[in-house]
Amino acid sequence: MHIEQLKYIVEVTKTRSISIAAQNLHVSQSTISKAITNLEKELGINLFTRSRLGAIPTAEGKNIIKKAYEIVVKLHEIQEEAQEQTSLINGEINLSASASFFTPILLRSLSNFKKDYPNFRIVMTEKKSPNIIEAVLQGKIDFGLAMIDEIDWDAHEELVFETLLEGEILVCVNKHSPLAFSDYLTPEELINETVVMYDGEMWKDSISQFMNRYGPMNILFTSNNTEVIKKSVSEGLAISFLMDIALKDDHYVKSGEIIPIPLMNFESSHSYHRSFGLVRSKKKHFSFATREFLKCIKLHFSKLE
Structure with missing residues (x-):
């Protein structure tokens, strides 16, 4: 037989x-x-x-x-x-993530995954959400981790989005700032502050609305590098607005160099709450390895909630 x-x-x-x-x-x-x-x-x-x-x-x-x-x-x-x-053992994943994902959240997931599969290769790049969408559509990456609020989903019916995390924007100040002792901050308290701003369209729109409604803030510079932004805040050069999920397990926050504080009483057409998640093409078939890596990401994210 x-x-x-x-x-x-x-x-x-x-x-x-x-x-x-x-x-x-x-x-x-x-x-x-x-x-x-x-x-x-x-x-x-x-x-x-x-x-x-x-x-x-x-x-x-x-x-x-x-x-x-x-x-x-x-x-x-x-x-x-x-x-x-x-x-x-021999596979490879290509992915891109927005800056808020790239800080310790994604890196911790990668570290855990590599312990189980040391020979598997993962190529990660940091991109803005619109660039992530373009890379997914062109098949340059297997999937992206992006901010859903920055994506026009009606224009991209061929994409699938799965929410992984909900976050909110916090005001980040230096530990020596007079603002550091507040339980929360209002827009009026931030007028005339020097700001280091994340370089994203929705962030710029929100800050523009903020200044139009409440008064000017001095924009020191903009950057899509969150480490540069946090370094500037830790050295007392400026305040900034960052996502709470980008500050999870952050060494500046743990050491007390940066104090994250909720912002109250600010109504904007762009809410200070943000949704983050997985972006992929409907045509893209995930390999077993990709599914395992996503399980690792989701498990780590669930522990942050």
Whole structure:
């Protein structure tokens, strides 16, 4: 008895035809017919009744064919498991993330994943959300981690977004700032403050609305590098507005160099709450390795909530 014989009788049972089974398995009809005949001789029973209506399992053959089907399913599972393990050893993922994701959240997930799969290669780049969308659409990355509020979903029906985290913007001040002792801050208290601002369209719009409504703030510079922004705040050069999720496990916050404070009483067409998540193409099939990495990300994110 050979594995091929079991595969042949299962396929013939599905199709009720030796010729169709031969086409599906890319072998000749004579190969399948001879294999079934030899198996029937070995077992001492007829598995099929052959007629112009096709190949129909016999009463005594049905139980044999059922067990053959179970064996073939297990063989497929073994092959899939081997392929998945191979992909985890030799595979690669390309992804891009917005700055708020890139700080310790994503890096911690990567560290945990690499402990289990040290040889797997992950290529990460930091991009703004619109650039992430473009890279996903062009197939340059497997998926992106972006801010949903910065994406026009009506214009991108071919994309799928899955929310992973909800966050809010906090005012970040130096520990020596007079503002550092406040439980919360209001817009009026921030007038005339020097600000280092994240370089994003929605952030610029929110700050513009803020200054139009309450008064000017001195913009020292803008940057899409959150480490540069936090360094500037820690040295007392300016205040800034950063997402709370970007400050989780942050060394500046842990050391007390930066004090994050909630902003109250500011109503904007762009809420100070933000949604972050996974962006992918509907056409993109995720490998087993990619699914495992996303599980690792989601597990770490769930611990932050």
